[in-house]
Amino acid sequence: MVTVVSAVALVGLEASRVVVEATHSQGLPGTRIVGLPDTAVREAAERIRSAARRSGLGWPEDRVTLNLAPAALRKSGAGFDLPMALAVLGATGKVPREALVDLWAVGELGLDGTVRPVPGILPMAAAARDAGARLLLVASAAAVEASLVEGLEVVPVDSLAEAAAVLQGEQAARDVVATPAVVTSGAPDLADVRGQTVARRAVEVAAAGGHHLLLSGPPGCGKSMLAERMAGVLPPLSMDEALEVAAIHSVAGVRAPDAPLSLVPPFRSPHHTTSAPGLVGGGSGVGRPGELSLAHRGILFLDELLEMPRWVLDALRQPLESGHVRIVRTQAAVAFPADVLLVAATNPCPCGNLGSTSQACRCAPDRVERYRSRLSGPLSDRIDLQVELRPVDPDRLVGPGDGEPTAAVAARVAAARAVAAERWGPGTLNRSVPPAAVRATCHAGAVRALASAVEQLALSARSFDRALRVARTIADLAGDATVSTDHVDEAVAYRLATRLAAT
Amino acid sequence: MTATDGRWRSVAAPGTDPDLLAAVVRRLRDVGPATLAREARDHAASAGGDPPATVLRRVVPPVLPTGERDDEVAGTWAGLGVRVALVGDPGFPARLAVGWPGTGGPPLLAVRGSLAPHDGPAVAIVGARRATSYGTGVAAWLAESAAAAGAVVVSGGAVGIDAAAHGAAADHGTVVVLGCGHDVAYPRPHTVAGGLFERVLAGGGALVSEHLPGAAPVAGHVRARNRIVAGLADVVVVVEGGPRSGALVTAGYAADAGVPVLAVPGDVRRPGSAAPHLLLREGAEPCTSPDDLLAALSLAAPVGPDGAAPAVSTTLPPAVHRVLAGAWPRPLRLDALAEQAEVPAARLLALVTRARVAGEVAEGADGIRLTRAPR
Numbered sequence: 001m002v003t004v005v006s007a008v009a010l011v012g013l014e015a016s017r018v019v020v021e022a023t024h025s026q027g028l029p030g031t032r033i034v035g036l037p038d039t040a041v042r043e044a045a046e047r048i049r050s051a052a053r054r055s056g057l058g059w060p061e062d063r064v065t066l067n068l069a070p071a072a073l074r075k076s077g078a079g080f081d082l083p084m085a086l087a088v089l090g091a092t093g094k095v096p097r098e099a100l101v102d103l104w105a106v107g108e109l110g111l112d113g114t115v116r117p118v119p120g121i122l123p124m125a126a127a128a129r130d131a132g133a134r135l136l137l138v139a140s141a142a143a144v145e146a147s148l149v150e151g152l153e154v155v156p157v158d159s160l161a162e163a164a165a166v167l168q169g170e171q172a173a174r175d176v177v178a179t180p181a182v183v184t185s186g187a188p189d190l191a192d193v194r195g196q197t198v199a200r201r202a203v204e205v206a207a208a209g210g211h212h213l214l215l216s217g218p219p220g221c222g223k224s225m226l227a228e229r230m231a232g233v234l235p236p237l238s239m240d241e242a243l244e245v246a247a248i249h250s251v252a253g254v255r256a257p258d259a260p261l262s263l264v265p266p267f268r269s270p271h272h273t274t275s276a277p278g279l280v281g282g283g284s285g286v287g288r289p290g291e292l293s294l295a296h297r298g299i300l301f302l303d304e305l306l307e308m309p310r311w312v313l314d315a316l317r318q319p320l321e322s323g324h325v326r327i328v329r330t331q332a333a334v335a336f337p338a339d340v341l342l343v344a345a346t347n348p349c350p351c352g353n354l355g356s357t358s359q360a361c362r363c364a365p366d367r368v369e370r371y372r373s374r375l376s377g378p379l380s381d382r383i384d385l386q387v388e389l390r391p392v393d394p395d396r397l398v399g400p401g402d403g404e405p406t407a408a409v410a411a412r413v414a415a416a417r418a419v420a421a422e423r424w425g426p427g428t429l430n431r432s433v434p435p436a437a438v439r440a441t442c443h444a445g446a447v448r449a450l451a452s453a454v455e456q457l458a459l460s461a462r463s464f465d466r467a468l469r470v471a472r473t474i475a476d477l478a479g480d481a482t483v484s485t486d487h488v489d490e491a492v493a494y495r496l497a498t499r500l501a502a503t
Numbered sequence: 504m505t506a507t508d509g510r511w512r513s514v515a516a517p518g519t520d521p522d523l524l525a526a527v528v529r530r531l532r533d534v535g536p537a538t539l540a541r542e543a544r545d546h547a548a549s550a551g552g553d554p555p556a557t558v559l560r561r562v563v564p565p566v567l568p569t570g571e572r573d574d575e576v577a578g579t580w581a582g583l584g585v586r587v588a589l590v591g592d593p594g595f596p597a598r599l600a601v602g603w604p605g606t607g608g609p610p611l612l613a614v615r616g617s618l619a620p621h622d623g624p625a626v627a628i629v630g631a632r633r634a635t636s637y638g639t640g641v642a643a644w645l646a647e648s649a650a651a652a653g654a655v656v657v658s659g660g661a662v663g664i665d666a667a668a669h670g671a672a673a674d675h676g677t678v679v680v681l682g683c684g685h686d687v688a689y690p691r692p693h694t695v696a697g698g699l700f701e702r703v704l705a706g707g708g709a710l711v712s713e714h715l716p717g718a719a720p721v722a723g724h725v726r727a728r729n730r731i732v733a734g735l736a737d738v739v740v741v742v743e744g745g746p747r748s749g750a751l752v753t754a755g756y757a758a759d760a761g762v763p764v765l766a767v768p769g770d771v772r773r774p775g776s777a778a779p780h781l782l783l784r785e786g787a788e789p790c791t792s793p794d795d796l797l798a799a800l801s802l803a804a805p806v807g808p809d810g811a812a813p814a815v816s817t818t819l820p821p822a823v824h825r826v827l828a829g830a831w832p833r834p835l836r837l838d839a840l841a842e843q844a845e846v847p848a849a850r851l852l853a854l855v856t857r858a859r860v861a862g863e864v865a866e867g868a869d870g871i872r873l874t875r876a877p878r
Contacts, residue, residue, distance in 0.1 A: 198837045201848040360774055365632040365662055369691070390836055456860045458697055474849070486853045493852035496859065496866060 003090030003097060006104040006133065007068075007083035008124040009075050011286055012327075012334025013251055015120070015127030019069045020080065022087035027063030033084070035068030038076040047078075047109045048085040055113035055161040057094045064088060074331060076285070079118040082107035082137060085160055086167070099167040102134035107142070113160040117142035119253040122246050125149040137163055140174075142257040145250060147176040148243060179260035181242065187232035187267070191405040193225055195392040200226070202387045202494060204409050207233040208416035209473030210429035212320065212342040212382060214305070214375075217389030218356040223345035226389075227301045228267075230343060232406040234298070235414045236263040241297050241427065248296055248336065252289045266298030272307040276315045280325050281336050287327040292319055293336035305344040306374045313379055316342070320382050323432060339432075344383065346375070356391065381462045384431075384470050385494040416476040430473045435465035438472050442483040446471065449485045453492045467491040510577045516586040516594030516614070524589055526566045527559065527610055528576055531715060539563075539610055555600050556591025559610055579716040580613060583685050587613045594618075599734045609713035609731065615685055616709035618678065624800045625655040625678070627736035627757070629729070629750045630664025630743040631775050636869040638664055638743035638775065640832030641767050643671035643865075644876050645740060648793030650675035652802045657735045659728060659749075660710070662690050664742045666699055669708075671874075673699070676707035680732045682725030684718040685710065729753040733762060738799045740765045740790050744778030751778050754787070763799050765790035818858045822846065827864070828877035834870035 007018045031045040045066075052059045066084050068075050083105040089095040106124050108116040117139040125146040128136050136154050138146045143156035155173040157163040165171035193200065199215060203226055206213040213230075215223040237245065242263050249255035249266075270279060270291040277283055281290035292300060302308065319325045323339040349368040353359040363371070380386075396402070420430050423441075430438070439447065450471070454464050468483070470491035475483045511521040530539055542562045547553060553561075566573070580587060588594030589611050596618065599608050626649050628642055642664045646656045650672035657678040658665040669677045679700065683689050693699040700710060713731060718724060729749055733739055733756035741764065744750035754764045766787040769776030783789055790796055797804055816824040823844040827835060835843075841851045855871060858864040864871045 195838055197841050197848040198852065201852070361633070366690075369662075390838070453856060453860050486850070489853035489856040490849055492856045496856070 001091060003087050003100055005083040005087040005090070005100055006102070006128070006131070007080050008104070008106055008127055009073055010077070010079075010120045010124060010251065011332045013123055013247060013289075013336060014334070015123045016073070017127065017131050018073070018075060018080070020083045020087045021067040021069065022064065022084065022091045024060040024062050024064045024088070024091055029061055029063065031064045031066070033066045033068070035066075035071045036074050037068060037080075038074060040078050041068070041075050041080050044078065044081045044084055044109075047081055047111060048088065050111040051081075051109040051113040051160050052085055052089065054111065055159065055164070057089055057160065057164055058092065060088070060092055064091075077118055078108035078116075079106045079120075079124070081109040082115055082160070082163065085109060086137075086163065089164060095164055095167045096169075099169075102132065103137065103167075104128040104131075104133040104135065105137035105163075107137065107139045107157075109160060115139040115157050115159055115163065117257045120247075120251040121145045121257055122148060122243065122250040125152060125154070126243075126247070128152060137166075139257075143176045144179060144260070145246070145255075145257045147178060148246065148261050181239075182260050182262040182264060183236055185232050185264040185267075187406070188225075188229055189232070189406045190226075190229045190409055191403045193222055193229065193403045194396045195402075196222055196226065196389060199387045199389050200403065200409075202385045203230055203233065204413060205470065205473055205477065205494075206230070206341065206343070206385050207409075207413045208430075208477050209420070209470060210341050210431035211384040211470055211473065212431075213344070214380075214383045214386040215343070215345045215389055216348050216386065218347060218354070218359070218391060219352050221389040221391045223389060224301075224303060227269075227299075227303075227343045227345060229406060230341075231265065231267040231299055233410050233413055234265045234341075235410065235417055237265055237297055238427070239263075244337065245297055248289050248293050252294060254294060266295050267301065268295040268298070269301040269303060272302065272304040274308075274312070276312045279312060280315050280319055280327075280338070282327050285329065286332050287329055287334055289336040290325065292316070292338040292340060293325055295340045296337045297339055298341070300340040300342050302342065302344045305346045306371055310374055313375070317379055317382065341431075342383065348388070358391070377460070381460055381466070384466050384491075386496075387494065412477060415479075416473065419476045419479070420473070430469050430476070433469060433472070435468065438465070438468050438483075441472065441475075441481070442468065442488075443485070446483050446485045446488045450488045450492065453489070457492070457496065459492070459495060463495055467495060470494065510574060510581055514577045514580045514585065514587055516588035516592065518593035519588050519595075522565070523560060523563070524587060524611070525573055525577075526563045527589060528715065529566045529570075529573055530563045531610070532572070532576075536609070536713070543610065554591055555608070556589065559590060576715055579686050583615055585613045585615045585685050587611055596735060597622075599731065608734065611713065612731075613685055613712050613714070614709050615711070616704045617676070617707060618709040618711060623655060624653065624738075624802060625657050625736045626796060626800060627657045627732045627739045627753065628664065628668035629658055629732060629739065629741055629753045631745060631748055631750065631778070632661045632663040632665075633745075633775065634663035634667065634743050635770075635773065635775060636834035636872060637770070637832060638767075639667035640834065640865075640872050642667040642742045643874070644832055645742075645767075645790070645793055645796055646677075647671040647875070648804070649796055649800070649802075650677070651805050652793075652797050652800075653805075654737075654797075654800055654802060657732055659725070659732060660690065660693060660700065661725075662692065664744075664750075666693065669699055669703055673702045673706040673708065676709075677703055678708060678735060679703055679710045680728045680735070681710055681712040681714070681720075682728040683712065683720035684714045684716040685712050686716045687719060689720045725749065726752050730756045733757040733760060736762060738763050738765060738796065740767065740796060741779050741782055741787075742767045743769055743775045745774055746777040746781070748778040751781065754778075754782055763788065765796060765799060767791070816858070816863055818861050818863055819854055820844075820846070823851070823854060824873075824877075827871070827873050831873050831877050834872040836870040840871070 121142040129152040140156040146154045348354040349363045354361040471487040474487040515521040646668035656672040660679040688694040729752045739757040741750045764787045766779035766782040
């Protein structure tokens with residue numbers, strides 16, 4: 001007699017159904033798991049046997065065979081414990097077989113029968129719903145996350161005994177208490193930032209169009225302050241976007257499974273010693289999402305950008321362009337979305353004091369040149385907004401903040417994004433629109449002005465289309481349907497700010 | 504019988520003997536410029552009264568035939584279009600050939616571009632690489648005014664003050680004295696396509712070097728080239744420099760040769776003002792406007808608006824132009840400019856781009872300034 005329970009295998013963000021079959025037959029006592037299990041899955045034999053016995057559900061005294069199908073797919077992780085235990089209980093008749101029809105289960109078992117959550121519940125639950133699951137059994141701690149998926153009945157269980165009782169009909173399934181989504185970010189207010197009118201404008205344009213931003217200036221001039229406040233300027237995520245973000249965080253294990261869904265765009269600020277795999281994703285086995293993917297649909301803030309090794313910086317180039325990271329390993333190729341707004345901050349020179357009015361720069365001119373050249377041309381070209389900051393006059397630091405509050409800026413940003421979404425389709429930012437489409441919305445004179453500026457100021461050819469996209473955002477902020485020369489000229493200015501002129 | 508092939512003949516400047524040139528190059532490669540200069544000086548001291556060309560002919564052993572590596576040197580020069588003149592030859596600046604006690608002028612000068620016959624007035628504008636925008640602004644102002652009045656601007660090829668002077672006067676043809684071989688890309692930003700050196704050559708100027716191809720810009724070479732900068736000028740102006748700046752070396756060579764030295768006063772609290780203030784204390788004339796410089800050169804200011812920004816800008820609104828003119832030649836941060844001219848940041852950024860394209864403002868690390876002196 002064979003009983004069947006459904007489980008989920010996760011490769012990257014891709015969840016697929018795994019059928020767990022259990023049978024027991026005459027032979028020496030023992031448990032055998034087949035179907036390409038990894039070590040964690042093979043070790044499950046000890047956990048599920050102990051869990052079943054300690055829960056008073058008994059374990060067959062003969063030979064138990066568990067098969068995980070499809071056999072060609074590598075199964076990893078402890079999430080198969082619960083479905084395997086339930087399949088065996090079905091085979092021994094401790095759980096009625098009709099209760100196992102279209103039953104999905106995900107969870108790790110303790111030796112005493114406790115059910116524990118595993119990472120990646122959200123994409124697993126979505127896959128179960130799409131495959132027509134009737135019921136999904138998960139650990140109580142993971143139920144909130146699983147119930148974010150609509151159209152699926154989620155049953156939280158604390159132990160194997162409770163799972164068996166629910167399936168036997170002896171105990172009613174508990175309801176999942178839904179928590180409302182978090183909508184307000186804890187980001188500090190822009191009103192705290194004094195002066196820096198140019199940088200504030202750049203922050204607004206960056207947020208409205210999703211353009212990457214580089215803030216350069218001596219220590220203490222407010223680079224990090226502005227970057228941290230940018231998170232509050234971005235409009236909240238849509239429900240679908242929030243689920244997408246939560247799924248990535250769930251797979252990476254950085255999200256508490258009982259945390260409510262957050263509509264706040266993620267803000268990630270990895271340290272400058274982060275390795276290339278840590279930043280773009282990777283690691284052993286199938287590979288985990290990196291900081292770039294964890295910041296998907298939000299902000300990736302890289303402080304001290306030029307302190308990062310060159311090869312780490314260059315690894316950012318392709319994902320910034322395409323909006324996703326593809327990691328190929330011998331076992332599998334996985335793609336993680338990585339549609340981020342990059343905000344980078346850097347000192348103007350190695351000692352940090354170049355351009356400072358109070359501290360003298362101690363760097364040799366050649367050294368400054370080498371330091372800046374670390375921001376390779378191709379990466380620098382992709383950062384559309386570059387601004388130089390200087391410390392604010394100490395006199396202005398006294399008294400109340402004089403800056404515009406976050407709410408006012410966020411309102412303009414939301415309006416500009418709405419205009420762009422109406423033109424290009426929902427969720428599409430000016431950052432990722434094809435150049436030809438942007439050009440079609442530009443005044444002919446504006447394109448000519450840009451061409452002459454690119455030639456006169458010796459900008460790269462790539463910067464032409466990128467400046468046009470920024471100009472589109474500036475026009476959206478102004479509420480203009482057509483991009484004019486004024487918008488183009490402002491866009492070009494952001495490319496020049498950090499370039500030290502020769503004369 | 505001559506040892507040299509056509510390559511040496513094409514590299515030698517008009518009036519320079521290709522055979523002797525090949526021999527000098529071999530000697531320079533064998534013993535280095537310092538030894539050659541000492542030999543020439545010793546010989547001049549004993550013989551007395553010989554012109555430098557004769558001295559050179561005496562101390563350099565003839566080389567027959569030239570070797571492969573000698574020809575490689577000639578090939579590199581020929582490839583860059585460099586013509587080489589020996590001291591005392593018609594193509595060699597006469598004022599450099601005189602030399603001065605203790606130093607010894609260069610035995611040869613490799614010239615790329617056209618080195619105008621140096622009988623006209625020339626001014627050396629020198630200063631720190633790590634210049635402030637105030638310094639580069641003043642250097643550009645002085646260089647442009649001097650060039651417009653008919654003087655040739657001479658300077659090193661470094662970033663900072665040197666580059667500002669060349670950049671402002673490039674269209675009139677300036678002379679860049681390199682501290683390395685012609686084929687060495689230093690400083691890199693100036694050697695790229697469209698860089699400063701290309702602009703100088705396109706403007707009818709010249710790059711000159713006393714070094715063989717491949718010579719690196721080591722500190723000794725760069726300091727030594729300052730004697731050529733000073734030697735080519737009628738007046739030396741020091742704009743900015745630290746207490747141990749190479750600009751002081753240039754001023755020292757100039758003082759030894761009886762060339763007047765002017766110094767531009769700077770911000771008393773900036774370390775970059777040390778060199779000009781030291782010179783002022785030692786008796787250098789202060790240079791506070793192009794008029795001071797032109798007076799030292801005995802030149803009259805040109806009539807007409809050349810060299811000064813018009814009172815009204817074609818791209819900037821009056822309010823912005825007025826604030827920039829008030830700060831000139833100091834630069835203004837965009838934040839400060841937006842505040843003082845009461846223009847929103849977005850509009851100001853658009854205006855600045857337009858003014859940059861029109862060449863009316865220059866942007867540096869400390870902000871933007873008008874490229875020309877306001878009237």
